[in-house]
Amino acid sequence: MKKENKETKYEKRFDGRNFDQLRPIEAKIGIIKNADGSASFKMGDTYAIASVFGPRDLRPRFLQNPQKGTLRCTYDMLSFSVTERKRPGPNRRSVEVSLVTGWALAPVICLDEYPNTVIDVYIEVIQANAGTRCAGICAAALALASAGILMKDLVSAVSVGKIGDKIVLDLIKEEEDFDPATDIPIAFTPRTGELTLLQLDGSISKDELKKAIELAKKGCQTIYDLQKKTLKEHFSKMELENDIQ
Amino acid sequence: MTFNEKYILNLIEKEQRTDGRTLMDYRKIKIETGISKNAEGSAKVTIGDTEVIVGVKLDLGEPFPDTPDEGTIIVNAELLPLSSQEFEAGPPGTEATELARIIDRGIRESKAIDFKKLALIPGEKIWMVFIDIYTINHAGNLIDASALAAAAALQVARFPKVENNKVVYGEFTNKLLPSTKLPVTCTVSKIRNKFIVDQTLEEEGSASARLSVALIDGKIHAMQKGLLGPLTPEEVEQMIDIAIEKERELRKHLK
Numbered sequence: 001m002k003k004e005n006k007e008t009k010y011e012k013r014f015d016g017r018n019f020d021q022l023r024p025i026e027a028k029i030g031i032i033k034n035a036d037g038s039a040s041f042k043m044g045d046t047y048a049i050a051s052v053f054g055p056r057d058l059r060p061r062f063l064q065n066p067q068k069g070t071l072r073c074t075y076d077m078l079s080f081s082v083t084e085r086k087r088p089g090p091n092r093r094s095v096e097v098s099l100v101t102g103w104a105l106a107p108v109i110c111l112d113e114y115p116n117t118v119i120d121v122y123i124e125v126i127q128a129n130a131g132t133r134c135a136g137i138c139a140a141a142l143a144l145a146s147a148g149i150l151m152k153d154l155v156s157a158v159s160v161g162k163i164g165d166k167i168v169l170d171l172i173k174e175e176e177d178f179d180p181a182t183d184i185p186i187a188f189t190p191r192t193g194e195l196t197l198l199q200l201d202g203s204i205s206k207d208e209l210k211k212a213i214e215l216a217k218k219g220c221q222t223i224y225d226l227q228k229k230t231l232k233e234h235f236s237k238m239e240l241e242n243d244i245q
Numbered sequence: 246m247t248f249n250e251k252y253i254l255n256l257i258e259k260e261q262r263t264d265g266r267t268l269m270d271y272r273k274i275k276i277e278t279g280i281s282k283n284a285e286g287s288a289k290v291t292i293g294d295t296e297v298i299v300g301v302k303l304d305l306g307e308p309f310p311d312t313p314d315e316g317t318i319i320v321n322a323e324l325l326p327l328s329s330q331e332f333e334a335g336p337p338g339t340e341a342t343e344l345a346r347i348i349d350r351g352i353r354e355s356k357a358i359d360f361k362k363l364a365l366i367p368g369e370k371i372w373m374v375f376i377d378i379y380t381i382n383h384a385g386n387l388i389d390a391s392a393l394a395a396a397a398a399l400q401v402a403r404f405p406k407v408e409n410n411k412v413v414y415g416e417f418t419n420k421l422l423p424s425t426k427l428p429v430t431c432t433v434s435k436i437r438n439k440f441i442v443d444q445t446l447e448e449e450g451s452a453s454a455r456l457s458v459a460l461i462d463g464k465i466h467a468m469q470k471g472l473l474g475p476l477t478p479e480e481v482e483q484m485i486d487i488a489i490e491k492e493r494e495l496r497k498h499l500k
Contacts, residue, residue: 032382033294034329045282049381051327074326074334079377080284080300083415088323088377089336122327124379126298127281 316363
């Protein structure tokens with residue numbers, strides 16, 4: 001549903017943020033007891049949770065890879081996470097997002113260490129206001145780390161875009177619906193500064209895209225700092241609990 | 246028989262449980278409403294380590310030919326693989342379908358929601374109330390947790406805005422759903438010759454039978470006997486008595 005907008009100027013953000021400002025972010029670890037690792041990630045009104053099971057036996061056995069482990073990502077949205085009810089179960093969109101989420105996360109996981117097994121990552125969006133795949137990736141990276149999976153790096157993700165003629169960090173739904181709007185979800189491996197997720201829809205020049213990617217990198221740095229802090233707190237709390245026991 | 250099962254059976258015979266509860270104790274119950282802004286109503290219920298969330302969404306549709314002036318409810322349950330090793334991806338299986346139908350019958354048969362008041366234009370446009378149940382952590386007793394979460398979500402659910410007989414998605418009115426006191430479901434499980442409430446996942450594996458009773462102030466509105474073990478009429482009576490007693494306790498958590 002594109003909003004009628006003759007003016008292409010976007011002078012002030014709908015929620016009053018600066019153009020290079022993230023929404024408030026919040027991360028939690030250990031939210032699902034049954035899972036080997038779990039985390040939640042909030043970006044403003046977007047809220048995703050992730051759980052990790054594994055490494056565990058991959059069945060059927062013919063799917064097993066004796067060279068390295070398999071990462072299986074499943075992303076979905078709860079029916080009531082969006083304004084118009086989404087039918088429960090996967091659809092074309094969620095299948096594609098699951099695929100690119102796997103590609104965003106796999107490069108940092110030491111899958112060579114886990115031959116013949118599968119690591120399952122499940123992401124559910126509880127509340128959606130744009131950037132759900134990015135919030136899902138941020139949560140999943142934390143869930144994987146908290147499961148003790150060997151990783152070379154974390155993954156941090158945020159969407160950037162061009163709204164009107166402005167390059168903007170961390171879009172909300174109203175901005176995605178603005179006309180013209182270009183939406184670019186991006187994931188970075190913060191330590192090496194490489195991109196592991198890059199999608200785009202809209203229209204943008206090469207120079208503007210370069211600026212947008214730089215802005216995303218800046219946003220991801222802030223997210224990374226929070227992810228690191230949350231992980232450190234989680235593990236020091238665990239240590240403390242072990243000491244008491 | 247696994248070691249775990251044997252251990253649980255021995256304990257239950259001594260009227261003890263692995264977590265120190267008596268046979269008639271629920272684990273700690275917590276209800277939180279308004280957990281998802283885009284839902285007309287939503288709630289999260291935790292009973293011990295079990296966590297369930299329920300969201301209510303409303304949309305307009307055409308009435309069934311046999312009830313032209315009534316709205317309807319549609320209950321769906323998803324046992325998310327995210328919430329347990331045991332749950333697999335895919336469309337709802339038998340366990341999820343049974344869960345959804347137990348919750349559906351409790352709400353429908355109690356007439357807690359007046360379907361007649363859900364007709365926007367009788368014979369033409371009616372409200373469909375979608376009640377979607379999702380498990381977040383499965384540690385036993387999903388039925389009671391889901392019923393409680395559904396009731397809590399329905400209590401706070403409000404109508405969306407309507408323009409030209411169409412829903413304006415994402416905008417809400419202050420008008421609450423037309424409901425009276427909602428049913429609460431209590432499940433009593435039989436292990437050996439003892440009855441327990443609020444079974445854990447391990448206890449669920451050791452139970453021979455369960456009886457779920459949807460109640461409003463001691464009045465029975467829906468029941469489901471589950472699992473393979475038979476029950477005598479006397480046993481059923483005893484289990485209902487327990488459920489009626491526990492309804493009062495469960496209802497205290499519903500504001």
